[in-house]
Amino acid sequence: MFKGIYSAASGMIAADRVQEILSHNLANAQTPGFKQDRAAVRSFPEMLLQRLEASPSSRAGRSQPGRGGRLETPIGTLHTGVYMQESIPRFGQGPLQETGRALDVAIVDQYLPPNPETGRRGHLFFAVQAGDGEIRYTRNGQFVLDQDGYLVTPEGYYVLDETLNPIYAGHDRLVITEDGRVLLDPQVAGGAPADVNPEPRLWLGYTEHPERLIREGHGLWRWPEGEGEEPFAEPQLAANVPFLTDPANPGGIPFALKQGFLEQSNVDVTQTMTQMLMQYRLYEANQKVLQTYDRNMELAANQIGKLY
Template identity: 30%
Template sequence: MAIAGGTFQQGLSGLNAAQRGLEVIANNVSNASVVGFKGSDAEFADVFARAFNGSGSTNGIGLGTSLSSVTQNFKQGNINVTGNPLDLAINGNGFFKVASTAGEMVYTRNGQFNLDKDGFIVNSKGDKLQGFPIDATTGRVSDVSQNLAISQASIPPSPTRGSSLEVNLDARATPIAAAVPFDPANLNTYNNSTALTVYDELGQSHIMSIYLRKESGNTWSAYATVDGTQVDVGVAPVTPTVAPAQAAAGSLVFGVDGQLTTPANAQFTVDLSRFVTATGTPFSSTGTGPNSYTFDMSKATQYGSSFSVQNLGQDGYTASPFAGYNIGPNGTLTISYANGKLVDVARVGLYKFTNPEALQPVGANGWLATQQAGAELVSLSDDSAFGLIQAGALEESNVDLTAELVAMISAQRVYQANSQSIKTQDSLLQTITNLR
């Protein structure tokens, strides 16, 4: 009777184990199409009552099986392109972190995000995506995370603070006699010219024209006008009571190899005092801001080929409305404006744990940190230990549906076999109880 009762227990434990295994498989199958879902595996262990004889060897019989643990499988799922810029997929290690409406920090691989009415990046539950702001001036990424939001306000204007000209000056050009003064209205007083748009503090545009004049030898002069008014190049800002007729020019000296030798860095100053004095309207909207900006000609050359401009630019811009946003592979959130300006505003954080299998599942494809999972590690750069973020895509469930269906058949056979062992023991018990 004791033996039969023990065998009933073994068969029952087998039935329970097979049932729990089927539950895990069924849960995986039911979530096979859920974005970011990670499948689980049921792990079983035998139950054994030790009995030792005098020789130290065991002669006990196992008491069946039990569910040891249910572990999560964090292998990579397939990436599916959606085209939605706020759909984010992690290709590699790591989790997104969101602040739940209950005040908890939840980790997830589900990158289905959208904007709420206040511009915050949220998931379907309203949990806010966490990231690190980027300083607009220095480009430095903050060490403190916060709720990420996308502002759709217009970008304010920014005055020109630096301009540059990368140019080749023709070494074969004829020098202009020193006795001939520069006059922007007279083509015979300079060799070449080009122009670019610069901006004041109100975002109003002005045309800066640059005139290049060959002096004796390998020396050139760079003159400039703003909206037709001569301005000084290469001097510190001044505010003359009466501006001299001839504006100052930046001097460029080239070596026999055509490379610039003087000045060493060719970082000139464009002094706008003449422009202010001549028009009565300061370049700075307040009248107290800087009325000068740098002018970089360090990449100028003098070769025996035609005059050509390789690059011409400046850093100012006018006010402009919001045009869109993008999230790059390293998680950088960039906002674009109608004037072509791109501003990096934040970095989406990726988080990882030494033992992610020990994270506590809380549903909705989310997990909570636990002591057993280890310390939270965060990536603020293109760290190879973390994954890359692919915008406009989602990570599919990592459940292999074919493998799960095969496992389901196997679990069904195990359940049937344990049922058969119970049936057999029941038959033996009936035989014993029928003895006369």
């Protein structure tokens, strides 16, 4: 069997899976808050080829102790192909687009300082309450009002405040400040239910390990269970993170919310299409290698056998 078949086949499989990730990125190029995935392709371990042959002592009728009467002659290494190990989300800041809608909010966190102890720079997320009652995280600030006047996502998930309770807005006549306070119209605020916060503040979570988040549908992310042991690992209220506040400027924060703006996807359409074309060419090249092997095996089976 030609060993190169495995290398070519693994290359085709890896290119196909990378193409799926790029297609998913391209399909969400217009999705607010979407974070593109990057494919991590790794090579299989190299194999050392050796030729086994009879040793001079074994040919003379004497076996060589410990080697079974054989010599091992190194030939070289064999590459056995590649595989796509995982997809890694890229949490870079997406461009902002002005919409003018009072319920559209964008997070601007590109100037967050790194943690002076770990050197890691984190990211911020909104918190919403999913249908199962659990907390999910999102960068999509395209909010709407439900029939009861609460701030929700387009899928109907409640947007949460700093106390992890739904935010009552009542009407789109509201102001969202840069630090996340939701200031309602006085007439609307007067008709709010008695048990709601009269001046809520959007919950903004900070995490230094966004790569641990698990992507779900509708732009939501879920934090896996048992992953919160490290400091600032699981998303926590950004206002409680010490190095995100400036002691010399009480209330000063290195991030802001922009009302009337949406953070667009961070997918570079031109670059993604170029990468898709490269993966197509890679798949095609490996396919031609397999076709060459197929023709060689056909000759070996049909032509060489005619000599006997």
